[in-house]
Every structure is written in C-alpha cells, then in structure tokens.
Amino acid sequence: xxxxxxxxxxYGERGKRARELHxxxxxxxxxxxxxxxxxxxxxxxxxxxRIQGSQNDPIDExxxxxxxxxxxxxxxxxxxxxxxxxDFLDGFVAPHSCDTIERMYHIWQSxxxxxxxxxxxxxxMMGPSSNAFYRKELDYFIxxxxxxxxxxxxxxxxxxxxxxxxxxxxxxxxxxxxxxxxPPRVSGTEITKVLVAGxxxxxxxxxxxxxxxxxxIKYRPELKADGLPRIFIWGNEIDDIAFIHLVEECGAHVVMxxxxxxxxxxxxxxxxxxxxxxxxxxxxxxxxxxxxxxxQEGLREEDLENRFxxxxxxxxxxxxxxxxFYIVRYCDTCExxxxxxxxxxxxxxxxxxxIEDDYSTSTIGQLRTRIQAFLEMISTS
Amino acid sequence: xxxxQQVKTTAVKGTDTAREVRALVKNIYKSAHExxxxxxxxxxxxVASQYDEIIRAMDIVPLPTENYAGLCAAKRDMDRFLLKAxxxxxxxVLCSYARIGLGFDxxxxxxxxxxxxxxxxxxxxxxxxxxxxxxxxxxxxxxxAASRYLEAPTFGIDVVAPPPQDDLNEVxxxxxxxxxxxxxxxxxxxxxxxxxxxxxxxxWEAIRLGDKAWQLWYDIDRLRVAVPCPMPSQDxxxxxxxxxxxxxxxxxxxxxxxxxxxxxxxxxxxxxxxADEKYRxxxxxxxxxxxxxxxxxxxxxxxxxxxxxxxxxxxxxxxVPAQVKDPVDYLAWRTFLRFTRYHEKARAxxxxxxxxxxxxxxxxxxxxxxxxxxxxxxxxTTIGQTHMKSELGKYSDLPMMQLVSDMVDLRDYSEAQWxxxxxxxxxxxxxxxx
Numbered sequence: 001x002x003x004x005x006x007x008x009x010x011y012g013e014r015g016k017r018a019r020e021l022h023x024x025x026x027x028x029x030x031x032x033x034x035x036x037x038x039x040x041x042x043x044x045x046x047x048x049x050r051i052q053g054s055q056n057d058p059i060d061e062x063x064x065x066x067x068x069x070x071x072x073x074x075x076x077x078x079x080x081x082x083x084x085x086x087d088f089l090d091g092f093v094a095p096h097s098c099d100t101i102e103r104m105y106h107i108w109q110s111x112x113x114x115x116x117x118x119x120x121x122x123x124x125m126m127g128p129s130s131n132a133f134y135r136k137e138l139d140y141f142i143x144x145x146x147x148x149x150x151x152x153x154x155x156x157x158x159x160x161x162x163x164x165x166x167x168x169x170x171x172x173x174x175x176x177x178x179x180x181x182x183p184p185r186v187s188g189t190e191i192t193k194v195l196v197a198g199x200x201x202x203x204x205x206x207x208x209x210x211x212x213x214x215x216x217i218k219y220r221p222e223l224k225a226d227g228l229p230r231i232f233i234w235g236n237e238i239d240d241i242a243f244i245h246l247v248e249e250c251g252a253h254v255v256m257x258x259x260x261x262x263x264x265x266x267x268x269x270x271x272x273x274x275x276x277x278x279x280x281x282x283x284x285x286x287x288x289x290x291x292x293x294x295x296q297e298g299l300r301e302e303d304l305e306n307r308f309x310x311x312x313x314x315x316x317x318x319x320x321x322x323x324x325f326y327i328v329r330y331c332d333t334c335e336x337x338x339x340x341x342x343x344x345x346x347x348x349x350x351x352x353x354x355i356e357d358d359y360s361t362s363t364i365g366q367l368r369t370r371i372q373a374f375l376e377m378i379s380t381s
Numbered sequence: 382x383x384x385x386q387q388v389k390t391t392a393v394k395g396t397d398t399a400r401e402v403r404a405l406v407k408n409i410y411k412s413a414h415e416x417x418x419x420x421x422x423x424x425x426x427x428v429a430s431q432y433d434e435i436i437r438a439m440d441i442v443p444l445p446t447e448n449y450a451g452l453c454a455a456k457r458d459m460d461r462f463l464l465k466a467x468x469x470x471x472x473x474v475l476c477s478y479a480r481i482g483l484g485f486d487x488x489x490x491x492x493x494x495x496x497x498x499x500x501x502x503x504x505x506x507x508x509x510x511x512x513x514x515x516x517x518x519x520x521x522x523x524x525x526a527a528s529r530y531l532e533a534p535t536f537g538i539d540v541v542a543p544p545p546q547d548d549l550n551e552v553x554x555x556x557x558x559x560x561x562x563x564x565x566x567x568x569x570x571x572x573x574x575x576x577x578x579x580x581x582x583x584x585w586e587a588i589r590l591g592d593k594a595w596q597l598w599y600d601i602d603r604l605r606v607a608v609p610c611p612m613p614s615q616d617x618x619x620x621x622x623x624x625x626x627x628x629x630x631x632x633x634x635x636x637x638x639x640x641x642x643x644x645x646x647x648x649x650x651x652x653x654x655x656a657d658e659k660y661r662x663x664x665x666x667x668x669x670x671x672x673x674x675x676x677x678x679x680x681x682x683x684x685x686x687x688x689x690x691x692x693x694x695x696x697x698x699x700x701v702p703a704q705v706k707d708p709v710d711y712l713a714w715r716t717f718l719r720f721t722r723y724h725e726k727a728r729a730x731x732x733x734x735x736x737x738x739x740x741x742x743x744x745x746x747x748x749x750x751x752x753x754x755x756x757x758x759x760x761x762t763t764i765g766q767t768h769m770k771s772e773l774g775k776y777s778d779l780p781m782m783q784l785v786s787d788m789v790d791l792r793d794y795s796e797a798q799w800x801x802x803x804x805x806x807x808x809x810x811x812x813x814x815x
Contacts, residue, residue, distance in 0.1 A: 063767075064767070065767055065768050065771070066764065066767065066768070067755060067763050067764050067765075067766065067767055069474070069755070069757050069758075069760065069763060069764075070760060070764045096544075098518055099517050099518050099760045099761050099764065100760055100764060103760070103761075103764040103765045104764070105544070106544070106545075106732075106733065106765065106768070107765060107768045109546075110732060110733070110768065110772070111768075117546065118546075119544040119546070119547075121541055121543065121544070123539050123541070123559075124514040124518075124521055124537070124539055125514070125521070125537055125538065125539045125563065127566065129559055129562035129563065129566065130539065130559075132555075132558075132559070132562075133539075133541070133555060133556075133558075133559035136552075136555040136559075140547070140551060140552060143551070290522070291518060291522075293512075293521050293522065293525060293537050295536075296525070296528070296534065296535045296536070299532060300528055300529070300532065303528065327472075329472075329474060330474055330760065332475060332476060332479075332517075332518045332519050332522065332760065333518050333519075333522050335471065335472040335474070335475040336471070336475065336479070336519065336522040336523060336525070336526045337522070337526075338470065338472075339469060339470035339471060339526065339529070340525070340526060340529060342470065343529065354470065356472055356474075
C-alpha cells in the first residue's frame with residue numbers, strides 16, 4: 001500500500017490505531033491544543049492522542065451540557081466523547097489554553113471521566129516568571145502521571161522522546177519544503193491529511209509514514225508553473241480537509257499556514273538541554289497562539305512586527321501572495337487578533353480574506369462564493 | 382450615525398443608599414477627565430484583577446472600560462459603538478464589552494475628540510492600559526487590540542487559580558510565587574510610567590481600606606439571608622461599583638458602612654423589598670442584562686425577589702497567614718485564597734466550586750428558584766451554566782431557568798420570549814405550593 005493510501009486510511013478512520021493500542025494494553029492519553037508535551041506522555045510509555053472533532057457530524061448531544069455559544073470545535077469533540085467515540089482514552093488532559101477549553105475540561109471530566117484526568121495551567125503572559133510557573137505545572141503533571149502509572153519518570157526516556165519528536169518535526173518541515181515550488185509538489189489538502197493522521201498514532205509510526213510519503217512525492221513528475229494564487233492560511237483548528245480542499249478547488253494553492261493543527265504544533269524543535277524539562281518548557285510556552293500575550297514592544301508598528309514577524313518570514317519564503325483567515329467562531333482571542341494581523345499583512349501589501357466559520361462542512365457552499373470572489377479579486381488586482 | 386433614543390432600562394432600587402451609586406459612577410469618569418487636566422496618570426483597567434490597591438497606592442486614576450460598556454447599555458447608547466467595532470472588523474460574537482470599548486476608542490480617534498453625547502462625558506485617552514487574565518481571555522487581549530486606536534503603554538498580568546482537583550498542598554507555593562512575581566512586574570511597569578517608587582506603607586493602607594470595604598460588603602450580603610429580603614439583586618448591581626471601582630479607598634468603606642446601617646435597619650424592622658415576598662430567587666450566574674435591569678422589578682410583580690447573586694460579588698473574606706509581612710506577598714496570598722475558597726469543599730462532594738457556592742446560597746438564603754443569564758458574547762460566565770444546572774439538580778429540586786440575551790448587546794434580547802419564560806418559571810414556583 002502506498003504511503004498516501006495509508007495516510008488516507010488513518011485520516012478517514014481516526015482513532016482506529018489508538019483504539020487498537022488501547023485494546024492491546026497500552027495507555028492512550030487524549031489531550032487538546034498545542035501546550036501538552038507529547039514527549040512527557042511518550043516517556044511514560046503511553047500514547048499521546050490529539051483530540052479532534054468532526055466537521056461532518058452535527059453537534060446533537062453536547063448541547064445538553066455545553067452552551068451553543070462555546071467554540072464549536074470544542075463542542076464537537078465533547079459530542080464525540082458523549083457518543084463513546086473516545087472511550088478508548090485512558091487519560092484526558094486539557095491545557096488552560098482558553099476560556100472554552102478550561103470550562104469544558106470540568107464538564108468533560110464530570111460527565112465522561114477517564115481513569116486519569118488533568119489540567120495544565122498555561123500562563124497567558126510571556127516572560128521569565130511565566131516559564132518558571134509553566135515548568136512547575138509540568139512537574140506537577142509528571143507527578144500525577146507517576147501516581148497514575150505507578151512508575152517514576154525516566155529522564156533518559158524523556159530525552160529519547162525529545163529526539164523522536166524533533167525527528168518528526170524535521171521531517172514535517174522537510175515535507176513543507178516541498179510546498180515552496182511553483183506549483184507546490186504537495187497540496188494543502190494532502191498536508192492536512194498527513195498532519196491529522198499523525199495526531200492519532202505513535203510518533204515513530206508517523207515518522208515512517210511521512211518519510212515514505214516524502215519519498216513518493218519525489219517521484220512525482222515536475223509540473224509547469226501555473227501562476228495560481230499562493231495562499232497562506234491563518235486561524236485555529238482545521239482538522240478536516242474540507243476547507244483547504246475548497247480553496248484549492250476554487251483555483252489556488254494553499255502553501256503555508258499558521259494553524260493549531262499546522263505549523264504551530266510542530267515547527268520549532270525542543271532544545272536539547274541538560275535538564276530535558278527546561279527545553280520542553282521553553283519550546284511549549286512559546287507556541288504561537290493568540291491566547292498568549294507577548295509584552296508590548298515599542299510603538300504599534302514595532303509591536304506588530306514582534307508579534308507577527310515569524311509569519312512574514314513564512315509568507316516570504318513560501319512566496320504566498322494572499323492570506324485567508326479561518327477562525328472557528330467564538331474564539332475570542334482569534335477574533336481580537338484578526339484585525340491586528342490583517343493590518344500588519346495589509347501593510348505588507350497582502351490581500352486578506354477573514355472567514356469566521358462554524359466548524360462544519362455544511363457551510364462549505366456559502367464559503368465557496370466568498371473564496372471565489374476573493375481569488376477573482378486577487379487575480380484582477 | 383443617529384443616536385439611539387434612550388428608554389427606561391434601570392430598575393427601581395430597594396435601598397436608598399443604592400440610589401447614591403449613580404453619583405459614584407459619574408465621578409469615575411469626571412475624575413479621569415480632571416486627572417488628565419491636572420497631568421495625573423489615568424489607566425484603563427479590568428475589574429477584579431487583584432491589582433486595585435496597587436493602582437490606588439500609586440495615585441493612578443482607574444478607568445474601568447467594562448463598567449463603561451455597562452453604562453452605555455444602561456443608557457441604551459451602545460449601538461453606535463458596537464457597530465463601529467464591527468465595521469472595524471471585530472466579530473459580532475466577540476465580547477460585547479470589548480466591542481463597545483474598541484468602538485468607542487475607534488470613534489474617539491477618528492473624531493479627534495470624545496464622541497458627542499457619550500454617557501457621563503465619555504472616557505479620556507488613558508496614559509496606560511492594564512489588562513489581566515483574571516476571569517476571561519478578552520480581559521488581557523482587549524487592550525492589546527486597543528493599541529490600534531491609541532498610543533498608550535500596555536501591560537498585562539496573569540491571575541492564576543488551580544483547578545479544583547489539584548492538591549493545594551502541592552501547588553500552593555508556586556502559584557503564590559507566580560502571582561507575586563506578576564504583581565511585582567506590574568509595579569515595576571507602573572514605577573516606570575509614573576516615575577516614582579511604590580510606597581509600601583501606602584500600599585498597606587490601601588489594602589487595609591480594601592479589606593475593610595469588602596468585609597462590610599460581605600457582612601451586608603450576610604444580612605440578606607433575612608426574610609423578607611432587605612436588599613435585592615438590582616441593588617447589588619449598583620452597589621458593586623464601590624467595591625470594584627473604588628477598592629482601596631475610604632469612599633468604598635464609607636459607602637458600605639452606610640449601606641450596612643440601612644440594610645441592618647431594614648432587617649431589624651422586617652422591611653422587605655416588596656410588601657408580599659412569595660419567592661426568593663438566586664441569580665445563579667451570567668453577567669447582568671444591563672440593557673434591561675427593570676426585569677428584576679418585573680419578577681417582583683409576581684412576588685419573586687432576587688435575594689442574592691453569583692456574579693460581580695465581593696470575594697469572601699480570607700485569612701492570609703500572619704507571617705506574611707510584605708504587602709505584595711499579602712496580595713498574592715489573598716488572590717490564591719480567594720480563588721480557591723471552595724476547592725476543598727468541591728473535592729469532598731460535587732467536584733465543582735461554583736456548585737458548592739450556589740448550594741450554600743440556596744441553603745443560607747432559603748432560595749425557592751434559580752435564574753441564570755446566558756450572555757451570547759460572554760463565554761467566561763456563560764459556559765458551564767447548563768452543566769451547573771444539571772449538577773445542582775443532583776442536590777436540589779428547585780425550579781431553574783436560563784434566560785438568554787447578552788450583557789449589553791440588545792440585538793440578542795427578546796422581551797416577549799423572556800416574559801413567556803418568566804411566566805412558566807413563576808408557574809413552576811407556584812406549583813411548589815408556596
């Protein structure tokens with residue numbers, strides 16, 4: 001079976017591999033967002049599982065527990081849990097990444113408790129004291145895992161896990177390099193499948209798959225430059241291909257992203273430090289997310305550069321010429337960040353389309369018209 | 382843009398002292414304008430950020446932007462600011478307090494002056510903006526966004542609380558340490574902005590005044606267990622101004638002393654909010670509907686009085702260990718103790734501190750029914766209400782109702798729907814044979 005075929009199977013049947021591992025006696029720990037270090041869970045010989053929702057299924061049971069003005073991604077995840085689709089989880093970990101996730105953690109663990117439940121408090125402010133606090137929270141998370149597993153953390157295993165995940169990060173960056181050509185050698189739709197498939201399987205297995213996929217891509221024939229718009233996507237959760245596929249179907253290439261389900265979770269390596277927890281602390285707390293507040297730097301222009309400069313580099317290196325924001329509705333921090341980022345990007349002469357969506361494939365029809373109009377506007381300007 | 386015509390929004394108060402709050406509110410904005418004219422420092426602030434006494438001790442005049450949003454709604458002059466923020470790209474589902482604040486800042490920048498007819502003279506351009514992560518996300522993010530409209534140094538602090546399942550003995554020290562470091566960083570920022578050092582004796586004095594005012598406020602709320610109820614929730618939503626926006630001042634202490642005396646008199650003489658109190662209601666949570674506070678009087682027309690509430694409350698008094706001798710340490714300890722007040726109780730029973738607090742209120746205040754207000758743009762106070770109702774239902778069979786609108790955005794409110802819901806709720810209360 002080709003790598004892409006295996007990826008598509010894993011993408012289509014999320015949870016299948018984790019369920020197998022659970023049935024074979026492995027402990028599977030489900031978690032949200034980008035602030036829970038996979039490496040720590042892996043060092044305990046457990047399987048980290050990034051919890052995902054389902055844009056294809058209606059949220060029908062969660063409303064009895066969770067208000068409809070909460071993030072629909074979170075509601076969808078909880079809806080799946082209520083339906084038993086996450087019954088294979090042996091643990092449930094939520095970072096205090098935002099109001100919705102924090103509040104949902106309590107509702108989830110009250111109504112669908114796992115054998116192990118834990119919340120990691122993640123500082124919103126960036127700075128030395130925040131690092132020290134987050135480090136303490138990781139220490140406490142480890143203590144809880146030690147009590148749950150009945151064994152002490154082996155720092156050697158933690159170092160090995162860091163190397164393993166850094167290897168995966170390097171491979172994913174290598175894969176992203178293949179998006180730089182014109183046209184890109186791998187589509188945004190395929191990338192989404194690769195990333196989502198990897199969220200539910202052990203990192204070592206994902207590494208093999210990504211490596212095999214990269215090898216397959218290298219055999220693809222060279223295509224002529226097509227001049228289609230090259231899109232950079234910014235937003236929060238895109239764990240379904242529907243939206244990216246729509247953009248590409250409308251006549252554009254999605255070449256780079258800053259998403260919770262994209263570069264945000266894998267781009268930067270964990271530094272290899274004497275105490276591996278120092279490296280993990282530094283890496284995870286610096287995850288780019290609108291929920292984290294960098295101290296203000298100088299006047300407005302300088303501050304915007306400090307906040308968004310990393311995206312300018314992405315856009316420049318991947319030669320994106322337009323940006324689409326995909327914001328899952330009710331994400332207050334994204335809603336507040338969006339206009340600032342648009343101002344920054346417009347100053348770089350980049351057109352921006354800001355989409356606020358309900359995390360549902362049922363809205364695709366309406367979005368198609370907006371995307372078509374945006375792409376038409378780009379091509380005529 | 383045409384200004385919305387003002388209609389009656391406020392409620393008839395139960396106490397005379399509560400009627401004096403309007404002057405306190407006006408004074409917030411008047412003081413800020415005067416301070417600017419005198420060259421004093423004015424700061425945009427967020428309520429209950431645990432830094433109030435520090436600001437007072439540094440002679441900085443606080444300008445509470447959330448309160449201003451509520452004021453605009455009470456004056457039914459919010460639409461022009463909401464629409465301006467939305468025109469600037471802010472989502473219609475974003476916190477409506479933030480939308481009003483950002484819309485106001487945007488209009489003030491465009492006009493080069495305060496928009497005509499702004500409630501209570503509007504807000505002057507601040508010298509700094511102080512956000513915090515206490516309570517919700519927009520409160521640390523909003524001022525970052527506001528820097529689009531004004532060039533004022535911005536600073537945010539974390540206010541952290543452990544989840545109730547955490548073992549407090551394991552986490553207490555580093556939570557307090559972090560809180561202390563956050564407050565110290567704020568002080569360093571303020572010293573830079575004001576050009577003067579924090580005077581610890583003045584900080585202690587502000588803390589003493591803050592604690593005294595909040596103790597009096599707590600004592601007043603304890604008096605409200607009396608039957609008939611001497612002070613209703615609509616008064617709470619006024620009198621909170623002293624506790625939240627005058628924290629650390631003699632003004633707050635004097636105000637609550639006066640209110641205490643009045644409420645005590647009413648209790649001693651069995652003077653209730655209404656002549657025939659049939660039902661005692663708990664306002665279970667959610668920000669108040671500032672646009673329609675008269676709804677409390679509507680409940681009263683059926684004999685239902687809101688006797689206590691679970692929002693914008695003063696924190697219950699806590700006992701900071703005597704060995705804490707530094708005022709910043711004291712504030713860090715006090716914050717931790719305030720936010721973990723119900724943790725042990727929650728661990729012993731429901732697992733949920735808010736449920737425990739509500740159950741205490743139901744018991745102490747002899748509650749007959751619970752009403753929640755779900756605000757479409759406030760995730761922090763709305764998410765969890767449905768769950769809370771269900772958890773409360775495990776320990777209590779009281780009728781409960783969730784009204785839905787928004788704290789300030791009238792577009793999410795339907796009077797007809799509310800009245801139909803209230804009618805059904807009153808029937809449920811009547812069905813219990815009272």
